[in-house]
Amino acid sequence: MLSHLVSALAIPALVSAATVTYSVPAAAPTTAATLDVAPVAISIEFFTWPSYMTNVTATTQCLSNFEALTGEWPAIRIGGTTQDRADYNPSTSAYVVYSTSSATGVPTILTYGPSFIDLAAAYKGRVTMGLNRGHNNITNTILAAKYSKSKMTNLYAIEAGNEPEYWSGATAAADAQAQDDWAIRIGQAISTTDIMEEGNSLSPPPTWGAAELIATENSTVTPYVKTFSHHAYPGGDTTTLMEHSLTVSKMAVFKADIAAATTAGKQYVFGETNSVSGGGAASVSPTYSSAIWTLDYALYATTLNAKRLYFHHGTLGACEYCWFGRYTMGASYYGAYAASAAMASGSKIVMLDAGTTNYATYIVYGSTGAPLRAVLINTDFYSGSGTRGSEVFKLTGFSTTSVKAKRLTAAASTSRVDEGASPTFGGQEFENGSCVKTGTEAYETTTVSSGAANFTVNASEALIVYF
Ligand SMILES: *[C@@H]1O[C@H](CO)[C@@H](O)[C@H](O)[C@H]1NC(C)=O
Ligand SMILES: *[C@@H]1O[C@H](CO)[C@@H](O)[C@H](O)[C@H]1NC(C)=O
Ligand SMILES: *[C@@H]1O[C@H](CO)[C@@H](O)[C@H](O)[C@H]1NC(C)=O
Numbered sequence: 029m030l031s032h033l034v035s036a037l038a039i040p041a042l043v044s045a046a047t048v049t050y051s052v053p054a055a056a057p058t059t060a061a062t063l064d065v066a067p068v069a070i071s072i073e074f075f076t077w078p079s080y081m082t083n084v085t086a087t088t089q090c091l092s093n094f095e096a097l098t099g100e101w102p103a104i105r106i107g108g109t110t111q112d113r114a115d116y117n118p119s120t121s122a123y124v125v126y127s128t129s130s131a132t133g134v135p136t137i138l139t140y141g142p143s144f145i146d147l148a149a150a151y152k153g154r155v156t157m158g159l160n161r162g163h164n165n166i167t168n169t170i171l172a173a174k175y176s177k178s179k180m181t182n183l184y185a186i187e188a189g190n191e192p193e194y195w196s197g198a199t200a201a202a203d204a205q206a207q208d209d210w211a212i213r214i215g216q217a218i219s220t221t222d223i224m225e226e227g228n229s230l231s232p233p234p235t236w237g238a239a240e241l242i243a244t245e246n247s248t249v250t251p252y253v254k255t256f257s258h259h260a261y262p263g264g265d266t267t268t269l270m271e272h273s274l275t276v277s278k279m280a281v282f283k284a285d286i287a288a289a290t291t292a293g294k295q296y297v298f299g300e301t302n303s304v305s306g307g308g309a310a311s312v313s314p315t316y317s318s319a320i321w322t323l324d325y326a327l328y329a330t331t332l333n334a335k336r337l338y339f340h341h342g343t344l345g346a347c348e349y350c351w352f353g354r355y356t357m358g359a360s361y362y363g364a365y366a367a368s369a370a371m372a373s374g375s376k377i378v379m380l381d382a383g384t385t386n387y388a389t390y391i392v393y394g395s396t397g398a399p400l401r402a403v404l405i406n407t408d409f410y411s412g413s414g415t416r417g418s419e420v421f422k423l424t425g426f427s428t429t430s431v432k433a434k435r436l437t438a439a440a441s442t443s444r445v446d447e448g449a450s451p452t453f454g455g456q457e458f459e460n461g462s463c464v465k466t467g468t469e470a471y472e473t474t475t476v477s478s479g480a481a482n483f484t485v486n487a488s489e490a491l492i493v494y495f
């Protein structure tokens with residue numbers, strides 16, 4: 029279907045670049061996946077939700093930057109470990125009540141009130157509420173679900189329980205029964221079908237996952253299920269986290285699970301995900317390599333038919349992988365922004381490479397069926413000193429005489445915004461603290477000759493080509 033040839037070229041001076049060549053299918057291949065209106069989404073740790081929304085200036089601006097691209101405020105999932113530590117208290121006026129021994133501590137027990145849910149109702153995008161199953165008090169969870177249903181016109185889904193495989197004595201079979209039971213009882217209590225986000229495990233399929241749950245679901249449960257969610261933190265160092273072939277191989281475990289959900293007519297999402305579990309790794313998650321990973325991972329997951337990826341945001345002041353916080357931006361925001369820009373108003377996506385090298389090539393198709401954008405990613409590491417490697421991506425199939433592109437770049441794979449080295453996307457940055465886009469938007473222009481164009485992408489860079 030497409031030509032794929034890799035050839036080593038001798039380039040003057042010290043740099044040796046190789047070329048990958050692809051012909052861009054004029055229409056989306058039948059293997060292309062269908063895109064959600066806004067696949068790049070955000071997860072916010074339950075107890076931090078009010079702080080992010082009321083006490084972090086960057087939050088609303090960072091989210092509105094995506095809305096400006098896609099026309100849709102990013103979907104939010106409120107949940108995480110502390111959703112199973114949180115009891116609903118209908119009579120508290122506080123958003124959330126807890127105490128911790130340090131400013132960056134995580135509460136072991138908390139309560140939240142109606143205003144917590146009102147804050148979710150006020151958000152302009154889709155919201156998934158992660159409610160408690162860990163305390164095994166469905167009466168309390170149903171109270172919160174009822175209030176959510178009554179106030180939130182943006183209520184997209186409800187989770188009951190987070191990563192239940194880690195609860196004492198848990199087995200997959202017993203948990204599946206409980207998930208089915210809670211889905212029916214919550215769905216009936218709020219008289220709503222298509223509402224439950226099931227799964228929510230981090231332990232991999234097939235032991236924990238959509239296929240395993242679907243096998244236990246009868247005709248009473250199925251109508252209440254909206255989505256299946258899995259959590260994913262692939263991990264790695266500044267070299268291996270972003271390597272495209274590793275991103276592809278690590279995701280192989282989800283293929284059958286996504287297919288099972290799709291066959292059952294339900295969406296599959298990565299409902300909580302980010303680079304490294306446990307808030308991120310200080311040596312990896314804040315670095316620019318994590319931005320390259322975020323871009324490639326988000327695009328690759330959507331080619332597998334995952335509908336949305338909710339990148340997790342945890343404790344303020346102790347969150348290595350966060351896109352933003354009170355004071356500085358996280359480099360990975362740039363990868364998320366580029367991914368959102370690449371897929372904005374797209375209807376289909378396909379990966380053209382075989383997933384076996386460090387060089388990724390995606391094509392996003394628009395609603396007319398024609399190619400809208402190409403995304404070219406070089407996931408090689410660059411230390412910041414010495415010669416920077418590069419890869420030439422030759423694409424054929426253009427019908428214009430030139431094409432424009434935006435480049436995602438930074439000084440090194442290890443660049444960190446909090447160390448004063450910001451990435452840029454199309455020449456622009458996002459300001460610390462405010463998340464306001466600064467600088468002049470810059471497009472590069474590449475000449476097309478006989479329908480072909482060569483794009484040079486340096487190590488740890490990406491190019492979004494606009495057809
Ligand atoms: C709001 O942020 C400040 C730091 O900017 C912090 O000291 C304070 O505790 C925060 N308040 C809440 C309610 O999160
Ligand atoms: C369960 O939740 C209900 C409703 O909030 C509450 O009245 C009850 O005390 C809770 N049960 C336990 C054991 O905490
Ligand atoms: C489906 O299973 C639930 C228990 O999870 C049970 O209450 C219900 O009666 C079953 N429905 C059918 C149609 O068998």
Ligand SMILES: *[C@@H]1O[C@H](CO)[C@@H](O)[C@H](O)[C@H]1NC(C)=O
Nearest residue numbers: 414415416417418435437486
């Ligand atoms: C790519 O790297 C080379 C070698 O370091 C450098 O001269 C060039 O400016 C870089 N290109 C871009 C577009 O950043």
Ligand SMILES: *[C@@H]1O[C@H](CO)[C@@H](O)[C@H](O)[C@H]1NC(C)=O
Nearest residue numbers: 355356445446447448450460
């Ligand atoms: C962002 O804040 C960090 C940490 O305070 C600082 O090192 C960096 O220079 C700032 N970046 C900009 C563009 O002001």
Ligand SMILES: *[C@@H]1O[C@H](CO)[C@@H](O)[C@H](O)[C@H]1NC(C)=O
Nearest residue numbers: 037422475476477480481482
């Ligand atoms: C792309 O690069 C190849 C190899 O250097 C060259 O033969 C070809 O003419 C270039 N094509 C365009 C459109 O610049």
